[in-house]
Amino acid sequence: MKDNNFFGLKLNREFFIKFSRLIKEKSGLFFDLSKMYFLETRIKKRMQERGIRDFVSYYNLLKTDYSDREFKELLNEITIHETSFFRLxxxxxxxxxxxxxxxxxxxxxxxxxxxxxxxxxxxxxxxxxxxxxxxxxxxxxxxxxxxxxxxxxxxxxxxxxxxxxxxxxxxxxxxxxxxxxxxxxxxxxxxxxxxxxxxxxxxxxxxxxxxxxxxxxxxxxxxxxxxxxxxxxxxxxxxxxxxxxxxxxxxxxxxxxxxxxxxxxxxxxxxxxxxxxxxxxxxx
Ligand SMILES: C[S@@+](CC[C@H](N)C(=O)[O-])C[C@H]1O[C@@H](n2cnc3c(N)ncnc32)[C@H](O)[C@@H]1O
Incomplete structure (x- = not known):
């Protein structure tokens, strides 16, 4: 069922920077401000999956999960996988x-x-x-x-x-x-x-x-x-x-x-x- 409170959540600039720094630190992948909406939708998808309703808790989960299990799930969402046989x-x-x-x-x-x-x-x-x-x-x-x-x-x-x-x-x-x-x-x-x-x-x-x-x-x-x-x-x-x-x-x-x-x-x-x-x- 659609959770209106959840979909109303907006990632602010401060938290966007925190998430993008953490992602960069762990994977090298770089998200600039133009990717704010992209990152927001992917993070929210993962939060919904985990039943987490605020960005602070999700950020803390990523930061403290030393197995990186949740981080790997997030990576599945934010990496671009376009490819083909004999590309170029x-x-x-x-x-x-x-x-x-x-x-x-x-x-x-x-x-x-x-x-x-x-x-x-x-x-x-x-x-x-x-x-x-x-x-x-x-x-x-x-x-x-x-x-x-x-x-x-x-x-x-x-x-x-x-x-x-x-x-x-x-x-x-x-x-x-x-x-x-x-x-x-x-x-x-x-x-x-x-x-x-x-x-x-x-x-x-x-x-x-x-x-x-x-x-x-x-x-x-x-x-x-x-x-x-x-x-x-x-x-x-x-x-x-x-x-x-x-x-x-x-x-x-x-x-x-x-x-x-x-x-x-x-x-x-x-x-x-x-x-x-x-x-x-x-x-x-
Ligand atoms: C656009 S695809 C390119 C696939 C293929 N190399 C090609 O040219 O068709 C980029 C792939 O790089 C992977 N990738 C991104 N960052 C990575 C990293 N730090 N370590 C390993 N793989 C990474 C992504 O998950 C994605 O599957």
Whole structure:
């Protein structure tokens, strides 16, 4: 039932600042005053879920809950999860034609090269599975045994669950070439499920890119995709996230961000242009 008193609640500027500071402190995510209404509606949704009727009590709950359970629930509401398979196709072309060729070339002397990939801010899994499919397609054409794994991490636990299921609606696969669809997905009812041999290569888990400890626990990767994530941080938090990503990349490995995010990337990375795309390399 609609609770009129509840819906009449308004987040004032003072409390908006308190909430946005707390969110920034815990996740790095930055909400400026233009997001006041957005934050208010999401916070109120969580308050209603918990039966909490004032902002002070909800703020205190977030502040004192050391398990961060409620904070993670709030994060599910305030993170933007837009994504798609092979989003920004030219970047996937650059990944396949340039990055993968380079990496496989560099590992040429190993008997069985093993490559590791990270989808940082993986949302519902489309990016991580696109990476795996690109690698399968690449190694199909070369006379070499290459093994690999992809890890997808996100701060929102609800998207990780969907990513793990690997089941997508037809409209979520729009534009996927027929042969790729047939090879890597099976039809289950009205939906498409990522085939098991692809799922075996892809793992998903919770990690906060802003948190040094979370990130160092993930290990090292030959390529990190971190696209449409940096835009949600302010400059200071973005630097912290880039530092964490730098440490997570093997020397000679690559970072791929969205084109709109490729400005002010730490100059510890070398910028490499390939056709119309830019990738960043952690120097050897
Ligand atoms: C817009 S989606 C981008 C998904 C995918 N990278 C793509 O480009 O299609 C951004 C994702 O980053 C996640 N995210 C935001 N802040 C994060 C953080 N501090 N740590 C990990 N993931 C984060 C969000 O939960 C969301 O799923």
């Amino acid at each position: 196709n030219p970047q996937f072309q650059a990944f396949s034609d340039f990055v993968l060729s380079e990496l496989i070339g560099k590992k040429r002397d190993l008997n069985q090269p093993y490559l590791t990939f990270l989808s940082a801010g993986c949302s519902t899994g489309e990016e991580a599975y696109s990476i795996a499919i690109s690698v399968f397609e690449k190694i199909r054409g070369i006379n070499k045994i290459v093994d690999f794994s992809v890890l997808g991490v996100d701060i929102s636990v609800s998207v990780i669950e969907k990513a793990r299921r690997g089941v997508y609606k037809e409209r979520e696969l729009e534009g996927m070439p027929e042969d790729i669809l047939a090879k890597y997905f099976e039809k289950v009812g009205d939906n498409y499920k990522v085939r098991d041999f692809v799922k075996e290569k892809v793992l998903f888990k919770y990690a906060n890119l802003y948190n040094e400890e979370d990130m160092s626990a993930l290990g090292r990767f030959d390529t990190v995709f971190c696209r449409y994530v940096l835009i949600y941080f302010d400059e200071m938090a973005k630097m912290q996230v880039l530092d964490n990503l730098y440490s997570a990349i093997n020397p000679g490995g690559y970072l791929i961000v969205a084109p709109s995010e490729s400005y002010n990337i730490s100059d510890r990375f070398a910028k490499v242009s390939y056709k119309n795309s830019i990738v960043f390399m952690r120097p050897l």
